[in-house]
Amino acid sequence: MMNNFRLFLIPVLAVALAIATGAVIIALSGSSPVDAYKALIDGSLSDSKSIGRTLEKATPLVMGGLAVAFAFKAGLFNIGGQGQLVFGALIAGAVGYGITGLPWIIHTPLALLAGAVAGAMWGAIPGILKASRGAHEVITTIMLNFVALNMTDWLASKVWREEGVIVRTPHIESSAEIPRWGELPAGFFLAVVVAFLCWYLLRSTTFGFEIKSVGLNPNAASYAGISVKKIVIMTMAISGLLAALGGAIETQGVVGRYEPGFNAGLGFEGITIALLARTHPLAVIPAAVLIGAMEAGGSMMQFKADVSPEITDIIQALILIFVATPILVRWFLSQKETNELSVSTTWGSS
Amino acid sequence: MSANPSKNIKQFFFSKRWWILTTVLLVFFTLWTSEFQQANTTSVLVSTLRHSTPLVLGAMCGLLCERSGVINIGIEGQMLMSAWGGFMVASTSGSLLLGVFAGIGIGMMMGAVLAGISVGLRGDQIIAGTVINIAALGITSFFFSLGRTLPSGKAQVIKLGPLADIPVAGRVLFSNKPITFLTLLMIPTLWFLLFRTKWGLRTRAVGEHPSAAETVGISVIGMRYLNVIMGGGIAGLAGAYLSLEAVGSFERVMTNGKGFVALAVMIFGRWNPVGAWGAALLFGYASAIQTQFQFRDWLTDDPQFIGIIPFVVTIVVLAGFVGRARPPASIGQPYSRE
Amino acid sequence: MSLNTLALEATGISKTFGSVKANDQVNLEVKKGRIHALLGENGAGKSTLVNILFGLYKADSGIVKVDGEPVDLGRPKDAIDRGIGMVHQHFQLVPVLTVAENIVLGNEPSNKANVIDIENAKEKVRELAEKYQLDVDTEAIVEDLPVGTQQRVEILRSLYREADILILDEPTAVLTPQETDHLLQVLKKLASQGVAIIFITHKLREVLEVADEVTVMRNGQVVGSTTPAETDESGLAEMMVGRSVVLRVSKETASPDATILEVINLCVQDDRELMAVNDLSLKVRSGEIFGIAGVEGNGQRELVETITGLRTADTGEILIGGTSITEFSPRQISELGVAHIPEDREKHGLIGAHSVADNLILNRYYESPFSNRGIRQQKAIAHYAKEMVEKFDIRTPSIETPSSSLSGGNKQKAIAAREFSHNAQLLVASQPTRGIDVGSIEFVHQQLINQRDQGLAVLLVSAELDEILSLSDRIGVIYRGQLIVTANATDLDRNRIGRIMTTGSDSN
Secondary structure, three states: OHHHHHHHHHHHHHHHHHHHHHHHHHOOOOOOHHHHHHHHHHHHHOOHHHHHHHHHHHHHHHHHHHHHHHHHOOOOOOOHHHHHHHHHHHHHHHHHHHHOOOOOHHHHEEEEEEHHHHHHHHHHHHHHHHHHHHHOOOHHHHHHHHHHHHHHHHHHHHOOOOOOOOOOOOOOOOHHHHOOOOOOEHHHHHHHHHHHHHHHHHHEEEHHHHHHHHHHHHOOOOOOOOOOOHHHHHHHHHHHHHHHHHHHHHHHHOOOOOOOOOOHHHHHHHHHHHHOOOOOOOOOOHHHHHOOOOHHHHHHHHHHHOOOOOOOHHHHHHHHHHHOOOHHHHHOOOOOOOOOOOOOOOOOOO | OOOOHHHHHHHHHOOOOHHHHHHHHHHHHHHOOHHHHHHHHHHHHHHHHHHHHHHHHHHHHHHHHHOOOOOOOOOOHHHHHHHHHHHHHHHHOOOOHHHHHHHHHHHHHHHHHHEEEHHHHOOOOHHHHHHHHHHHHHHHHHHOOOOOOOOOOOOEEOHHHHHHHHHHHHHHEEEEEEHHHOOOOOOOOHHHHHHHEHHHHHHHHHHHHHHHHHOOOOOOHHHHHHHHHHHHHHHHHHHHHHHHHHOOOOOOOOOOOOHHHHHHHHHHOOOOHHHHHHHHHHHHHHHHHHHHHHOOOOOOOOHHHHHHHHHHHHHHHHHHHOOOOOOOOOOOOOOOOO | OOOOOOEEEEEEEEEEEEEEEEEEEEEEEEOOOOOEEEEEEOOOOHHHHHHHHOOOOOOOEEEEEEEEEEEEEOHHHHHHOOEEEEEEOOOOOOOOOOOHHHHOOOOEOOOOOOOEHHHHHHHHHHHHHHHOOOOOOOOEEEEHOOOOHHHHHHHHHHHHHHOOOOEEOOOOOOOHHHHHHHHHHHHEEEEEEEEEEEEEEEEEHHHHHHEEEEEEEEEEHHHEEOOOHHHOOOHHHHHHOOOOOOOOOOOOOOOOEEEEEEEEEEEEEOOOEEEEEEEEEEEEEEOEEEEEOOOOOOHHHHHHHHHHHHHOOOEEEEEEOEEEOOOOOOOHHHOOOEEEEEEEEEEEEEEOOOOOHHHOOOOOOOOOEEEOEEEHHHHHHHHHHHHHHHHOOOOOOOOOOOOOOOOOOHHHHHHHHHHHOOOOOOOHHHHHHHHOHHHHHHHHHHHHHHHOOOOEEEEEEEOHHHHHHHHHHHEEEEEEOOOEEEEEEHHOHHHHHHHHHHHOOOOO
């Protein structure tokens, strides 16, 4: 029990330490950390409007965090969330504007599904490469990010381009839009439902058991008759699906279309969130809301306290350092007690 | 030690047949796409070498680490931090040399961070490297201010006397900028260090079988720290190359995946500096091909397809060669004595 | 040189791992020019003690004196500097380096610029090899060498460092009888040249043959010292185990029936794409134990992996109960009724972070009653696991405990519980008793015989020749991927099997 408490303490402490270090950096760069953080909270949590914006920002983060956390359970490190996300966003945008005359009850889920499936297919590629050729997913997913950015850029500028000078797709039909409930984005609640589904799948299904077995000991899993290759491919596909669904929700719920440059860097935030949540699907939700609040309040911070919003990138990087590395863990737990994440075991072997 | 030299030569050509075939094909392709014009061919080769420089440096960083048993997935971040730091120092002080040293120093610091987390604290090596990548992105974005320039301009070409006047080869090999020359020197040097010296033998022993090295009195932890920090320094040099020699300024995310491509180069080169150089040239060529396409007016309307070439080549190489090439046996596993 | 001067003296050595007292106030005195056997069961604390003497572990308390002087052995380097050399149970050689490189590693002849003088190194190694008659090829890559030769390299490495105290940790565990004889000769020769030798083993015969003095350990403590002249095999065994032990497994004569496993002209490559199993054929019938004897690395692993579907055959065929399984997945083979006790418990047999319960159903988690339409049935799993824990006497705090925290013997019992409860027609057991305590060994052996008597076909692969001899009804001797001889166990003796294992030839 003590152990669980300390495991919970680590992420909290990591965030606190990161915020404190951030304060020092703000002070060193000549601004007031108190003003900066006040502005940050003002811009993210002060009223229903800013809370709505926080949740809006948190939505793709929940999905990105789930994508990373889910893959982790099978011992896979998906850092290709960004590529998967832009594919999902673009395809959802294309279906959202390209198909007309459908009622929303069909059109909205159809566009979401199309985006999700596109991301699943894109995510399956590194899975297949790993299962069949032994290419480590960390390199292939990041390379595929670059490929995806170029390909979606090309599709948006050549195939599905809106008339005019700006490279972007036309606005989606209103039947494909995800509604807002007052200030609250419905997409966020969709993401929460998905998080619960992931949690249930991993906890209570035989498929989840297979995924965890492969993640914990692929050798023993294959001796037990589990097809490690199949699990690797399916897990990567689901991980890609989750990231892409985040992109689709963003297109249909926030932006209304696909524009190149869409949510750059999101894949990396997913890593921070997943590790902050210690890869627990439900813990991903508060972790994503926290990071979402930083993003939502960032511009207010620049406006009111004249602090570059990139400071939140630094704070996030610090959080990541504290949660992803054993720096804090070693203070609290002996080596034996920690059941640490490992994704390095399959490097370079086929 | 065969007594028959002609057999050795035959064997050499046989074992390297794919390299030789590839080279011949590429040479022909180069000549064809540059319409058999000397100037075009030269510029493609020059561009190949330039593109290959940060890649082979990155790969040498990677192989230094992996030969001692530490995966360095953070090369990208180490390069980016050094590109930024080197540029900041050079633009403030006005000295390019100081900037390069700063880049190397920052690279070594980043190496020390990776070593501290993965060797000292025995954290997961891939996560540690990813943390470095993400942190580097955040830090360089936050501290970078636009409008800075290099007072002295970027590094200039040095011509090696009459050698530089040789047609084609002179321009390509003997008329380069300082870090490029340095890199060309480092490749055989590192090979020699790795395969002929005490340090090299011990490094390889530590990477293959750490406990065996420990039982003969070699400090595994010490060797790993040393190599990862030195590797960081080489990645730092690659970063300085980007901002101070190639571009002459710092841009956000200017490494653009080169640190990851370098890992593929390392694997393709089988953890050997000379092999990595060959692989880096191939990748450099994949980037330089862009200029060739322009000669022939191919795909100029769809630059995205050209942009993905190096990344696709990386994936293909990984898919084709990992598993066949044998990495140092202990990579990825934290070492502790008890 | 006086033969009675102490080379090494350890007093009051204690070492605790977690809650286990691996060494408790251990004393040891080793004389120059003598062979001192350290005898004890697996887990008695012998390896811990010598790892402390070699500076690999740090003792919690106690004093070590070398040549009468107290020494601080914080790292292997300290021990090496004091003239202590060690031949490890798991060889500490770098597989991809040459013999010469391995021997000089850490102490390389070099010039001022630290460039290694490899010719000089080879020359030094050759001189040593000649002096001690330990024949090696200095340019060979270590991983290409047979086990016995690798061990020679390890000995040479210690001698190169001028060790006058040589520790050998279970050196004969991996050797054939002939190689063992050769090693024992080498040890006697070394001792006659003044080297003090600490020789760890649990094989009584070897102790009696070679040792000048014997120290016996049990449960982390020294339980007695003696000399071969004062005792015999059963006396040593009783000291070692603390009760009188039955050294033979009792079993009825086999009554084999229909052929269950048939391997026909099988060829399989290993990970390095070399031919590991080469045109091998065998038959195992229901109700018999077929033992495969051989030095490790002669294709046993690849054979087992191919039979269980983890590796693909190049050519040839495998029939199980008449069904060709060459194209089958591991799961399909398992469902045909093949139980498998893998060679490496931790790596292949269990998922350490999973609970004992989940490991007990690892091969059937997807079937009813453990799963219903893809949803795990926790109650059924717990119920079944409790039953198994009781039936197989698995010592665990609870069924929710991660299996990684069980002892070696209990891990093996958990695997046995899973595999034996599986309505199998064929049982493939690889090194089923490696590294577990005597009590668990007896249990596993008895279980294997019970399974046979219930009509299973059992394929037993073991590097322990004694295990093969005492359990098998028929024996095949494997050498470089081929069964050189297949015969009834009664028609083969130790020496003949040993000869075939070593040379691949049945002729004298």
